[in-house]
Amino acid sequence: MQPGLNLPGRMSLVPPSSFDSLGRLLNGITPHFAVNGAAVPMTVGEPQDPPPTFVTDILNRQARDYGRYPPIAGTVALRAAAAGWLKRRYELAEGAIDPETQILPLAGSREGLFYSLFALVPETKNGGRPVVLMPNPFYGVYPAAVLAAGAEPYYVPSLRETNFLPDFARVPKAVLERTVAAFYCSPSNPESAVATAAQWHALLRLADEFDFTVLADECYADIYDREPPVGALSLRPGCERLLSFHSLSKRSNLPGLRSGFMVGPPAVMASLRAFRNLAAPQMPVPTMDASVAAWSEDSHVEENRALYRKRFDIAERLLGNTKGFRRPQGGFYLWLDVGDGPAFAAELWRRSGVRAMPGAYMALPTDPANPGTNPAFPYVRIALVHDLVTINAALEWVAEILRDREA
Ligand SMILES: Cc1ncc(COP(=O)(O)O)c(C=O)c1O
CATH class of the missing domain: 3.40.640.10 (Type I PLP-dependent aspartate aminotransferase-like (Major domain))
Known part of the structure; x- marks a missing residue:
């Protein structure tokens, strides 16, 4: 059997929540809010564009059906x-x-x-x-x-x-x-x-x-x-x-x-x-x-995709030259090889107030040939869901920190 958490009974199979692990990494760090004067949670896969009004209108009209x-x-x-x-x-x-x-x-x-x-x-x-x-x-x-x-x-x-x-x-x-x-x-x-x-x-x-x-x-x-x-x-x-x-x-x-x-x-x-x-x-x-x-x-979805492409374009423009960059093929996450995901996420948070999710917190070290090695350790996941200006500013920080770490 492959490893899980050191908890009793069947709970031993459940890995910790990635958000709990991230909290443990970042809670002691005081960030400098360099983007919009606030934290930018690029950890969460939650679309930030508004829901279609033709859908929310129905919810409002049908309230009696609750x-x-x-x-x-x-x-x-x-x-x-x-x-x-x-x-x-x-x-x-x-x-x-x-x-x-x-x-x-x-x-x-x-x-x-x-x-x-x-x-x-x-x-x-x-x-x-x-x-x-x-x-x-x-x-x-x-x-x-x-x-x-x-x-x-x-x-x-x-x-x-x-x-x-x-x-x-x-x-x-x-x-x-x-x-x-x-x-x-x-x-x-x-x-x-x-x-x-x-x-x-x-x-x-x-x-x-x-x-x-x-x-x-x-x-x-x-x-x-x-x-x-x-x-x-x-x-x-x-x-x-x-x-x-x-x-x-x-x-x-x-x-x-x-x-x-x-x-x-x-x-x-x-x-x-x-x-x-x-x-x-x-x-x-x-x-x-x-x-x-x-x-x-389907037309609201086509508009949605066009907006995501603009987000991917920004990412490619700012990070396309870094060795770990891959333009997302589907979905909306940047899966970026930064060498050491937790160290990078901690530095990004401290210097800019941008939150990125270390890959290691979404994976387990399970390779019998390489015990203790987490296959996602080099990566961070960055959700490209915010408005274009915020994404641009946040990814400029990602690019700068990558440059500093390579220097
Ligand atoms: C890979 C994957 N599967 C399933 C879900 C669940 O989505 P929902 O329950 O909102 O349909 C998510 C949500 O982020 C996801 O990332």
Whole structure:
């Protein structure tokens, strides 16, 4: 088993929250607020552009519907709007997805990422404890989900040589034989890497060979630089061994709406619907009506992407010459190789009041060949979500500190 925290029982599997670790690093440091006279939290993946008014108008108009219990599996209109977006986004054939049997609403994609494993993890697999694969670094809910489902997490580093995504084919065969599911995130957080069709194919083939389910975390699917990222559904429209998770948080600047959905094979979705019936939160009716409007409209998302491109342009102009720079392919994070992520984040905070997240706080030292080595140690994650003037000023500090450290 790979290492986790030194806590009792199953809690030993849960790594600390990256934000708690960052607090421990920065709390004792007095910053000089050199940007806007205030702290600039570029640690949080929260879009700062306003939500579309055609969506918030619906929430305001429908307020009386908070007086009704919502249908747990969502309204027909919501499931149809989600299926309609999937069809447009992934160019699926008419009727490829049946909204009635294959789609479930989620209070944010995080909800489904947490409890889907409950429908997928048996008591044992091939005589051993079931394993769930995940990238390292990872989104914090993945290990929590594995812990809750009673499975064993297996962390696979997302390295430069594997396009900053995990290559699960490198996992030892004995582990793959016990594998029941694999989390895979594209466009990825924190690296802003996008899986190629070949990478998706390889993963889905591995899932067929070892009989596990791919949990495709695609909540950044609509935020990209040039090409729309290939989605798991384009390659597997029938959803065999695939659950895919989507969200309005990034696409429509609605992280506080808590609206997403999952799509998967009818049999798995039937058990997840039964589970949701018993245990999960419903999505309020006004949220569903607002979500129908957001999933059905694409021009606000195009405007959103154009703004992100401007942010990426600023980053490229200011940092393009530094050795660690990569322009995000999808998602909105700069994943910058600064040599020593925690030292860099501490210096950036002290000199400018800009907060960046050290990669090491989103990853675990899990490589058996290099014990104690955290694969994300050289990196910081910087969320490019603020207005252009703030981003420009903050990244000038990033560039200056990099220059000073190289000198
Ligand atoms: C990789 C990843 N997955 C899932 C989520 C959850 O998003 P939400 O629950 O808002 O849909 C996030 C949010 O930041 C994320 O970065």
